[in-house]
Amino acid sequence: MNCEKGGCNPEQRIEQPVEEDDKYFIVVHQGTIASGELVIKDAKKRDFLAQKYNLLCFKTEAAGALADFPCLVIQGISDYCDSHKNNNWHGFAAAAAAAYARRLFFHMPTEIEEETSIKPTAFDLQSYLPGIRQISKFIARKEELTEMQEALQPTVRPHRRRAVVLHGLGGIGKTQLALEYAQQHHEHYSTKIWLEARNETTINQSFTRLAEQILQKEQVTYIQTAVDSQDQSIILNAVKRWLDKPANKSWLIIYDNYDYHDLDNAHTEDEEFLGISGQITVSMNLRGQEKEVRSQSYDIRKYFPKADHGTIIITSRVSSRKLGRPIKISKLKSLDDCLEILASNSGRNIIDDPAAVDLAKRLNRLPLALASAGAYLRQVPINYTKYLQDYKKS
Numbered sequence: 001m002n003c004e005k006g007g008c009n010p011e012q013r014i015e016q017p018v019e020e021d022d023k024y025f026i027v028v029h030q031g032t033i034a035s036g037e038l039v040i041k042d043a044k045k046r047d048f049l050a051q052k053y054n055l056l057c058f059k060t061e062a063a064g065a066l067a068d069f070p071c072l073v074i075q076g077i078s079d080y081c082d083s084h085k086n087n088n089w090h091g092f093a094a095a096a097a098a099a100y101a102r103r104l105f106f107h108m109p110t111e112i113e114e115e116t117s118i119k120p121t122a123f124d125l126q127s128y129l130p131g132i133r134q135i136s137k138f139i140a141r142k143e144e145l146t147e148m149q150e151a152l153q154p155t156v157r158p159h160r161r162r163a164v165v166l167h168g169l170g171g172i173g174k175t176q177l178a179l180e181y182a183q184q185h186h187e188h189y190s191t192k193i194w195l196e197a198r199n200e201t202t203i204n205q206s207f208t209r210l211a212e213q214i215l216q217k218e219q220v221t222y223i224q225t226a227v228d229s230q231d232q233s234i235i236l237n238a239v240k241r242w243l244d245k246p247a248n249k250s251w252l253i254i255y256d257n258y259d260y261h262d263l264d265n266a267h268t269e270d271e272e273f274l275g276i277s278g279q280i281t282v283s284m285n286l287r288g289q290e291k292e293v294r295s296q297s298y299d300i301r302k303y304f305p306k307a308d309h310g311t312i313i314i315t316s317r318v319s320s321r322k323l324g325r326p327i328k329i330s331k332l333k334s335l336d337d338c339l340e341i342l343a344s345n346s347g348r349n350i351i352d353d354p355a356a357v358d359l360a361k362r363l364n365r366l367p368l369a370l371a372s373a374g375a376y377l378r379q380v381p382i383n384y385t386k387y388l389q390d391y392k393k394s
């Protein structure tokens with residue numbers, strides 16, 4: 001609105017002569033800039049706030065920036081924050097701010113430190129692996145670990161996101177393999193995060209717990225606000241925002257047990273997992289399984305951070321190239337590795353024990369089944385022969 005429409009008294013107008021040759025034509029002020037969500041068009045309110053908080057000016061575009069990361073806001077002033085607001089001087093204000101910012105760059109250091117490993121930062125959570133137990137002695141899987149390293153090492157897609165999908169039967173050892181990789185290469189990551197991705201309920205719960213863990217490390221206003229809201233979608237977006245920060249690009253996230261995301265390909269490995277045989281049995285089992293898949297399936301990509309950085313490992317019974325480089329995890333090839341898992345978990349010497357060999361074969365060389373049998377034998381005073389007899393009966 002101009003003075004004529006606003007009914008302003010022309011005698012109150014203060015003329016500001018401008019001489020473009022004057023070296024003080026552009027003046028730089030240093031001080032506090034008020035940042036908010038609404039444009040101020042009330043001169044009385046402007047003067048009250050400016051006097052109370054010793055403010056230079058007001059703006060909206062940089063609202064909340066300083067709450068997220070240390071920065072300097074350079075603002076070109078274009079109007080008087082009153083009822084006469086107009087956009088005529090926005091271009092000049094933006095150009096003045098850009099010119100000053102450019103000039104400022106010439107006075108800033110340009111040396112870049114070469115980093116061989118991740119240095120501690122405000123985003124350093126060390127590791128967040130709730131409710132998941134890593135085995136004390138990891139056995140076998142050297143080929144798979146090497147393939148993961150080739151796909152995820154920092155020299156691959158530098159400054160871009162790297163992702164793999166570990167796929168195979170349930171109980172094949174995908175989770176422990178992901179944890180072992182994270183442990184062996186911990187120096188490359190500022191934090192290691194584990195999320196239960198079985199369905200949307202579990203993954204949302206994981207993000208809520210992660211948000212609480214972040215707040216224990218540092219006070220992040222927008223995460224605290226999200227947690228206080230108890231709204232899972234708000235919490236998810238707040239944590240993703242934290243992961244998207246340019247300075248927070250060295251995280252590793254394990255999305256564990258993401259099994260239900262592709263109905264067309266879900267049969268292949270699940271049939272083998274269920275031990276299905278016969279066409280009639282297959283049909284009956286797959287109907288019930290398809291119903292379960294439909295009830296729990298979802299697109300995990302909406303739970304990925306938006307920024308193109310960081311490292312992602314997904315464990316699943318289904319392979320998908322859309323999510324990352326697929327790495328198939330098969331049954332243990334070496335019988336010696338199977339026996340070593342039994343011995344490690346049972347605490348017993350099984351050299352030349354034919355019952356132990358037979359048990360390893362009957363357990364289909366599945367690491368989880370072998371570890372469970374070994375843990376049972378550690379607690380119960382029976383030998384492998386007796387365990388094998390009971391196993392055959394069951």
